[in-house]
Amino acid sequence: MEAIRALELLxxxxxxxxxxxxxxxxxxxxxxxxxxxxxxxxxxxESVRRGVYAVTSAEASDARVEQAAWLALRPEVAGWTRSKLxxxxxxVSHESAARLHNLGDLVNNRVNITTPRRRTTRDPGVRLRKxxxxxxxxxxxxxxxxxxxxxxxxxxxxxxxxxxxxxTIVRQAVEAGQVRLDELAQRIQPHARSYGAVPPTGVVLLxxxxxxxxxxxQDLTNRPGPVFFGRRPxxxxxxxxxxxxxxxxxxxxxxxxxxxxxxxxxxxxxxxTEPTERA
Numbered sequence: 352m353e354a355i356r357a358l359e360l361l362x363x364x365x366x367x368x369x370x371x372x373x374x375x376x377x378x379x380x381x382x383x384x385x386x387x388x389x390x391x392x393x394x395x396x397e398s399v400r401r402g403v404y405a406v407t408s409a410e411a412s413d414a415r416v417e418q419a420a421w422l423a424l425r426p427e428v429a430g431w432t433r434s435k436l437x438x439x440x441x442x443v444s445h446e447s448a449a450r451l452h453n454l455g456d457l458v459n460n461r462v463n464i465t466t467p468r469r470r471t472t473r474d475p476g477v478r479l480r481k482x483x484x485x486x487x488x489x490x491x492x493x494x495x496x497x498x499x500x501x502x503x504x505x506x507x508x509x510x511x512x513x514x515x516x517x518x519t520i521v522r523q524a525v526e527a528g529q530v531r532l533d534e535l536a537q538r539i540q541p542h543a544r545s546y547g548a549v550p551p552t553g554v555v556l557l558x559x560x561x562x563x564x565x566x567x568x569q570d571l572t573n574r575p576g577p578v579f580f581g582r583r584p585x586x587x588x589x590x591x592x593x594x595x596x597x598x599x600x601x602x603x604x605x606x607x608x609x610x611x612x613x614x615x616x617x618x619x620x621x622x623x624t625e626p627t628e629r630a
Contacts, residue, residue, distance in 0.1 A: 354395060357386050358406065364429060369418050369494070370409020373426035374402045401474060402426055414451055417443045418495055420462040420477045424470075435489050435496050441466040441479065442489050442496040445510065448503040451492060452529065455520040457512070465498065465506075482506075500529040501538055508542040508556075515563035522564065525571050532557065532571060 360380040364372040377387055387404065390396040396404045399419040403426075405411065412418070422430055424440045433440050445463035449455050461475070465482040472479055488502040498506065504524065507517050524530045536553030543551035548559050557568050 354390060354393060357382050357390060358395060361406065365406050365409065367429065367431045367494075368422060369405075369412060369415065371399060371403055371405045371415075371419060371422060373422055374404070375426040376429070377404075379427065400476065412493070414493070414495060416476075417447055417451065417462050417497075420464060420474070421495060423474070423477075424464065424466070430494065435491055436467070436484060436486060437496075438467055440496075441470075442484055442498055444480065444482070444498040444503065445506050448498045449507070449520055451495075451497050452500050452503065452524075454500060454503070454523050454529075455516055457507075457516055457520075500524045501535060504530070504535065505538055505542070508539055508546070511545060514546065514560050518560040518562075518564045518566070521557070521560060522566060522571065532568060 360382055361372050361377060363380060364376045374384070374387065378384075387396065391398065391404070394407060397407050399405050399415065400423060403419040403423055405415070405419075421441065421443060425433065425437070436442070441464040443451065443462065444465040446457040446459040447461075447463040449457055450459050461478045463478050463480065465480050465484060467481075467483065469481045470479045484498065484502070488498055489496050490499050491497070500520075501524075504517065504520060507520070521530075521535065525532060525535075536557050538553070539556055540551075540553035543553060543556040546556055546559060548555040554568065561567055561571070
């Protein structure tokens, strides 16, 4: 098979999978191992991990390692057809999720993926963990299912990660508006006892964690929250808009209830007034 024709067939997958295709998907497209080897030798394909290739013309994202590991979980199925909570797939989690959320600086030697059922892998660069996730625990980042910052913090505490590392993630997540302290305290309460919190409440656990980096819950509470613009941004200049620490896409994904709560506790801009602080 000619290289151009082979790449056209692979494009049915690579166009929707971050420039990548699995060996099984290639075979389903009528491209055998010999042709894949020739494409690789010609510099048109590169191996990302066992059973996963990328076209060399595609720009590699910062999440390519995680994306390839996720594709390899169900190598015969097109990634864009898989649901967020795929029963035969998984969700990027733990240290890997923290990295994709730009939280903390944890050692991340392997891609961590939570699966709904027990699974094994021969890939030394992947760690599969059995766990139960709900729809609210997962966010899709550029087509890749990843645990939310809230769930990621919960998972790191469950595996008893270093308190100072988790505290740094908590601080960054709160300052970025990714989690609320009151909701986080309630969520992590089950891990309070294992970290020696007395009494074993979520608030006390938060205090214990933040103390590791010289902060307290009150310190984070008193820090300025994320700044949001009102519903009509037409009167704002680009210089104002580019400094907003929350993207319009993030605003669009918020539920009306969450958005109203944020607006009540954040600095709000509209089209006709100067910035005012809501009580």
